[in-house]
Structures are given as structure tokens and as C-alpha cells.
Amino acid sequence: MKYGLSQKFSDIYNKEAESAYFSPGRINLIGEHIDYNGGLVMPCAITFGTYLLIAPNPDGVFRFRSLNFNDAPDIPLQSSYQKIGDGWFNFPLGVIDHFLKDGHQFHGLDMLYFGDIPIGAGLSSSASIEVVTAFALNELFNTGYSKLDLVKIAKSVENNFIGMNCGIMDQFAVAFGEKDKAIILNCNTLNYELVNSNIKNYVLAIINTNKSRKLVESKYNKRVEECQTALTALKQELDINYLCDIDTTTFNQYKHLITNEVVCKRAKHVIEENDRVKLAANALANNNLAEFGKLMYASHDSLRDLYEVSGKELDVVVEYAKTNPAVAGARMTGAGFGGCAIALVKQEEFENFSLELSTYYTNKIGYAPSIYSSLIGNGAGIYNEYSVAGGQL
Ligand code: GLA
Numbered sequence: 001m002k003y004g005l006s007q008k009f010s011d012i013y014n015k016e017a018e019s020a021y022f023s024p025g026r027i028n029l030i031g032e033h034i035d036y037n038g039g040l041v042m043p044c045a046i047t048f049g050t051y052l053l054i055a056p057n058p059d060g061v062f063r064f065r066s067l068n069f070n071d072a073p074d075i076p077l078q079s080s081y082q083k084i085g086d087g088w089f090n091f092p093l094g095v096i097d098h099f100l101k102d103g104h105q106f107h108g109l110d111m112l113y114f115g116d117i118p119i120g121a122g123l124s125s126s127a128s129i130e131v132v133t134a135f136a137l138n139e140l141f142n143t144g145y146s147k148l149d150l151v152k153i154a155k156s157v158e159n160n161f162i163g164m165n166c167g168i169m170d171q172f173a174v175a176f177g178e179k180d181k182a183i184i185l186n187c188n189t190l191n192y193e194l195v196n197s198n199i200k201n202y203v204l205a206i207i208n209t210n211k212s213r214k215l216v217e218s219k220y221n222k223r224v225e226e227c228q229t230a231l232t233a234l235k236q237e238l239d240i241n242y243l244c245d246i247d248t249t250t251f252n253q254y255k256h257l258i259t260n261e262v263v264c265k266r267a268k269h270v271i272e273e274n275d276r277v278k279l280a281a282n283a284l285a286n287n288n289l290a291e292f293g294k295l296m297y298a299s300h301d302s303l304r305d306l307y308e309v310s311g312k313e314l315d316v317v318v319e320y321a322k323t324n325p326a327v328a329g330a331r332m333t334g335a336g337f338g339g340c341a342i343a344l345v346k347q348e349e350f351e352n353f354s355l356e357l358s359t360y361y362t363n364k365i366g367y368a369p370s371i372y373s374s375l376i377g378n379g380a381g382i383y384n385e386y387s388v389a390g391g392q393l
Contacts, residue, residue, distance in 0.1 A: 001020065001053075001383075002051070003051070003067075003114060003116070005017075005020070005051055005053055005067075005112065005114055006020075006053065008067065008112065008114075009053045009055075009112045012065055012112060013055065013063075013110045013112075015055060015110075016055065017053035017054060017055050017112070018054065018055040018056065019053075019054055019055075019136070019139070019140070019382065020051065020052065020053045020054070020382070020383035021051070021052045021054070021132050021135050021136045021139075021380070021381065021382055021383050022049055022050070022051050022052075022132065022380065022381065022382075022383040023049050023050050023052075023127075023128045023129070023131040023132035023135065023174050023175070023379075023380035024045040024046050024047065024048065024049035024117075024128060024174050024177060024377050024378070024379065024380065025045070025046050025048050025049050025050075025117040025123035025124045025125060025127075025128050025174065026043045026044060026045050026046060026123065026124045026127070026128075026169075026170055026173035026174050026177065027043065027044055027046055027123065027204070027206060027333045027334075027340070027342050027374065028041060028042065028043040028044075028169065028173075028333050028334060029042040029043065029044065029182055029197075029280070029296075029333075029342070030042050030273075030276060030277055030280045030292075030295060030296060030299050030331070031043075031169075031273060031274070031276075031277040031280075031299075032273060032299060032303055032307075032331075032332070032333070032334075032336075033223060033269070033270065033273070033303070033307055033309065033335075033336075034167075034187070034243075034244055034270050034273050034274050034277075035166075035167025035168055035169035035185075035187040036165070036166065036167035036187070036224055036227065037167075037187075037227050037231075037242050037243040037244045037270045037274075038187055038188035038241065038242025038243070038244045038245060039186075039187055039188075039242070039243075039244035039270065039273070039274040039277065040184060040185065040186055040187070040244070040274055040277040040278065040281075041169045041183075041184075041185050041187060041277065042182050042183065042184055042185075042277055042280060042281065043169055043170070043172075043173035043177070043182070043183055043185070044173065044177055044181065044182045044183065044197060044204075044376040045173055045174055045176075045177020045178070045376065045377050045378060045379050046117075046123065046206070046374045046375065046376060046377055047374065047375040047376075047377035048115075048116050048117040048118075048123065048372075048374070049115065049116070049117055049128050049132075049174070049377075049380075050113060050114070050115040050117065050125070050128040050129050050132045051113070051114045051115070051116075051132070051383060052111060052112070052113055052132045052133065052136055052383075053111070053112045054109055054110065054111050054112075054136055054140065055109070055110045056107055056108065056109060056110075056140075057107070057108040057109065057110050058107070058108065059108045060076060060077045060107065060108045061074050061075065061076055061077065061108045062074070062075045062076075062077065062093070062096060062108060062109050062111070063108075063109070063110045063111060064089040064092065064093075064111055064113075065110075065111065065112045065113070066088060066089075066112070066113040066114065066115075067112070067113070067114040068088070068113070068114065068115050068119060069087070069088045071087040071088060071089060073087070073089055075089075075093065077106060077107070077108060078100075079100060080097055080100055080101055081093050081094075081096065081097040081100075082097075082161075083161055083162065083163070088113075088129070090161065090162060091126055091129045091130050091133070091157070091162065092111070092113070092129060092130070092133040093161075094130070094157035094158075094160075094161030094162060095130055095133040095134050095137065095153065095154065095157050096133070096137065097157075097161060098153050098156060098157055098161070099134075099137050099141070099143060099153075102143075104137075104141055104143050105141070106137075106141060109140075113129065113132075115128065115129070118208050118340075118370065120212070120213055120339075121208045121210075121339050121340050122213075122332075122333060122334030122335055122336070122338070122339025122340045123206070123333075123334065123339075123340055124170040124173070124174060124334070126158065126162070126164075126170075127154060127158070127170035127171045127173075127174050128174050128380075130154035130157050130158065130171065131150065131151070131154045131171055131174050131175050131380045132380055134150040134153050134154050135150060135175075135380050135381060135382075138150060139382065147175055147176065148190070150175060151168065151171045151172050151175045151176070152168070152171075154171040154175075155167075155168050155171045158171070162217075163217060163221075164217045164220060164221070165220070165221050165224045166220070166335075167187055168185075168187055168190070169185065169187065172185055172190075172192075173185075173379075174379060174380055175379050175380050176192065176194075176379050177376070177377065177378060177379040178194055178378055178379065179375075179376060179377055179378050180196065180197055180376050181194040181195060181196060181197060181376065182194070182195050182196075182197040182284065182376070183195075184277075184281055187244075188241070188242055188244065188245075195281070195284060195285065196284075197284070197376050198284060198287050198289075199289065199344060200287070200289070201346060201347050201348075202289060202328060202344045202345060202346055202347060203344075203345055203346075203347050203350050203373045203374075204342060204343075204344060204345075204373070204374050204376070205342065205343040205344075205345045205350065205353065205354070205371060205372070205373055205374070206333075206340055206341075206342055206371070206372045206373075206374045207317050207340060207341045207342070207343065207357065207369050207370075207371050208339070208340050208369055208370040208371075208372075209311075209313035209314055209317065209338055209339065209340065209341065209361075209365075209369055210313075210367060210368070210369055210370060211311065211313040211338035211339070212338065213337050213338040213339055219309070219337055220335050220337075223266065223307065223309065226262070226263050226266045227243055227266060227267065227270060229258075229260065229263050230243060230258050230263050230264070230266060230267035230270075231243055231267075233257045233258040233259070233263070234246070234254055234257055234258065234267075236257055237254060237257060238250075238254060243267055243270045243271055244270065244271065244274040246271060247271065247274075247275055248271055248272050248275050251267065251268065251271045255267070255268070265305075265306045265307070265308075266306065266307060268306055269302045269303065269306035269307040270307075272302060273299060273302060276295050276298060276299055279291070279295055280292055280295045280296075283295065289328045289329075289344060290328060292328065292329060292344070293327070293328030293329025293330075293344055294329060295329070296328075296329030296330060296331040296342075296344070297318070297322065297329050297330065297331065299331045300314075300318050300330065300331035300332055300341075303331070303332055303336060307336075309332075309335065309336030309337055310332050310336055311336070311337060311338055312365070313338060313361075313365055313369075314332040314336065314338070314339070314341050316360070316361055316364045316365060317330065317341040317343075317357065317361060317369065318330045318331060318332070318341060320356070320357050320360045320361065321341075321343050321357075324345075324349075324353060324356065324357075326345055326346040326349030326352070326353055327343050327344065327345050327346075327353065328344040328345075328346075329343070329344050330342065330343035330344070345373075350373055354371045357369065357371065358371065
């Protein structure tokens with residue numbers, strides 16, 4: 001198996017793994033910080049992700065091992081759990097807790113996780129680990145949840161067990177993604193469409209700023225709160241459930257109801273970004289990558305100036321991208337506060353782009369970024385090399 005994971009499982013547990021699962025990470029092409037505002041987002045699953053090898057044990061113990069982290073707790077089977085410190089294993093533990101509280105009977109499990117997705121870089125390593133665990137438990141214990149149920153369970157773990165008030169985009173994208181497709185997801189109705197990610201002679205570059213993200217959860221939750229405040233103000237005169245229920249024109253008529261200037265800026269980003277996703281969907285359908293790229297840049301500017309979730313490192317990446325004619329567009333992706341940017345780069349110029357950007361970034365920031373050319377891959381499921389590699393192995 002890829003990365004010699006079966007062997008590593010046997011080395012750790014002195015027995016063979018009985019099954020293996022995979023969940024990808026995701027990038028978001030456009031539609032940032034609007035999933036929890038009932039808006040439209042456009043994520044894709046990527047070919048990096050989290051692998052889980054698993055076997056039952058008769059000892060009534062959940063054994064958590066990871067090739068990425070040193071924490072390796074053995075946690076006895078109980079009827080429920082609470083978060084224990086900040087260890088990585090809280091993500092799967094939260095999923096186990098959710099299944100137990102739903103009344104499912106479990107036995108002990110020996111688990112080995114490995115992620116080839118850069119951790120904490122805004123590519124949804126946490127959704128990936130939650131969703132891979134949820135898929136595995138659903139298969140192993142025949143709990144009969146639908147794919148959407150598993151997505152909702154994973155989101156609820158993130159919100160209630162971990163304490164990050166995220167929307168549904170990440171868990172949805174890593175479960176429902178398909179090779180070479182972008183998902184256009186309405187986060188209010190959960191209706192979605194898979195569209196060809198027609199990027200033709202362009203590649204999607206993922207640029208990890210390698211800036212360690214601190215206090216992401218609290219800053220993120222603060223933005224969620226600010227959006228709630230804006231919504232409450234608008235509801236004085238508008239019958240709406242989410243900020244994204246209105247468009248920019250209506251917002252301009254009613255924005256005076258939001259008295260706090262900062263809160264007003266947050267709402268303006270959300271509503272304009274939602275409008276941008278609609279334009280971006282059209283641009284993609286018409287193969288108009290130049291237009292798509294402009295919308296990416298506009299999204300980034302708004303996240304920097306109105307929503308204030310970018311940062312010097314992400315801005316430097318986008319600043320460079322704007323100077324390179326081989327780039328159609330670039331923006332930060334995910335929650336922000338460091339993490340990753342994405343760029344659409346002409347395929348034949350990718351090497352040159354990487355070298356130039358690396359130098360530019362290192363000169364300005366003092367250390368190098370990591371740059372990948374990503375493939376858009378399949379969503380979570382039982383691991384088989386064909387599905388994970390999108391048929392390319
Ligand atoms: C994080 C959250 C998502 C979404 C993005 C920003 O990735 O988990 O729900 O809000 O940030 O778009």
C-alpha cells in the first residue's frame with residue numbers, strides 16, 4: 001500500500017490491518033467565509049489527504065496512532081467522551097463520541113492515521129481526519145448513515161466537540177468531491193452541482209505560506225459572531241435567515257441598519273463574495289479563465305481589506321501572482337490567518353512560477369513557501385489506490 005502503511009501498521013500492532021479508508025483535503029476555488037452565512041461555495045477535493053488503517057481489538061480500547069504526531073493514547077471504551085487537551089486524536093475521538101451518543105455499540109479498535117496533507121495549512125486536515133473516521137465507523141459497525149449524515153456528524157464534532165464554529169463546506173467537500181470536478185454548494189439548502197473544473201492548460205498551484213497559524217479558532221469564531229450581529233441588525237427590516245439571502249443591491253439599501261463599522265465591512269464581504277461565486281460559476285462554465293482569475297483576485301482583496309483574515313504572507317503570494325502574466329488569478333483559500341493560497345498558473349510556466357515566487361517570497365518573508373501543483377481528486381471512501389489517485393496509479 002502507498003507509503004508502506006500496511007507494513008507500518010503491522011510493525012506497530014503485530015497484526016494486519018483489516019481495512020483502510022481515505023479522505024482527501026480540499027481547496028476552495030472561491031466563496032470564502034460564506035458557508036456559515038448560507039452562501040455559495042466552490043470547493044474541490046484534492047489528492048492529498050488522510051489514510052486510516054484499522055483493525056478490531058478484543059481489549060475494549062481505542063488505540064490512536066499517527067505517523068504525523070507523537071501523541072499515541074490508548075483510551076478505554078466509555079459511553080461518551082470530552083475533548084482531552086489539544087491532541088490530534090480529539091478529532092477521531094469526537095466522531096466516536098458522536099456515534100456512541102447515537103446509541104451504537106462499539107468494540108475496541110487499533111487505528112493508524114497518516115496524512116500527506118500539510119497539517120494546519122488551511123487544506124482541511126481536520127475535516128479530512130473527521131470524515132475518514134466517520135466513513136470507517138459507518139462501514140465497520142454498519143451504522144447505516146448516508147454520506148450527508150456523515151458530513152453533518154463531522155461538522156457537529158468540529159462545532160461541539162472541538163469548539164470551532166465552522167460551516168459545512170470542508171466536511172462536504174472532502175466527502176462529495178470528485179476527480180476533476182468543482183462542487184458548487186449552496187450551504188443553505190445543501191443542494192449542489194458538480195461542474196467540470198475546466199482549467200485546461202492551467203494547473204492549480206497550492207502555495208503553503210508555512211506560517212504557523214495561532215488562535216485560528218478564536219479569530220474564526222469572532223468572525224462568525226460579527227456576521228450574526230450584522231444579520232440581527234438587518235433583520236430589523238428584512239425577513240431573512242442568512243446574510244447571503246440578499247444580494248449587493250439590497251445590502252446597499254439596508255446597510256445603514258448596521259451601526260458598527262467593522263461589522264458592516266464583514267457583511268459587505270460576505271454578500272459581495274456570494275455574488276462573486278455566481279459570476280465565477282458562469283465564467284467557469286464559459287471557459288473564461290481570465291474572468292475567473294479576476295474574481296479570485298477580487299475575493300482576496302475583500303478578504304484582506306473587509307474581512308481581515310489574510311496576512312502579510314498570503315498577501316505577498318498574491319502580490320507576486322499579479323506580476324506574473326502566466327497567472328490567471330490567485331487568492332488565499334480556507335479560513336486564512338496564514339495557511340495556503342491557490343493560483344491558476346499556465347501549465348508550461350509552472351516551474352518558472354514556483355522558482356520566482358519562492359525567491360520573491362523568501363526575500364520578503366525570510367523563509368520559503370512550499371509550492372505544489374495539485375490534482376483535483378475523489379472524495380472519501382474505502383481506500384483503493386485507483387480511487388485515491390483518481391485512476392492515475
Ligand atoms: C474553514 C471552515 C469552513 C469555512 C472556511 C472559510 O475552512 O472550516 O467552514 O468557513 O474556513 O471559507
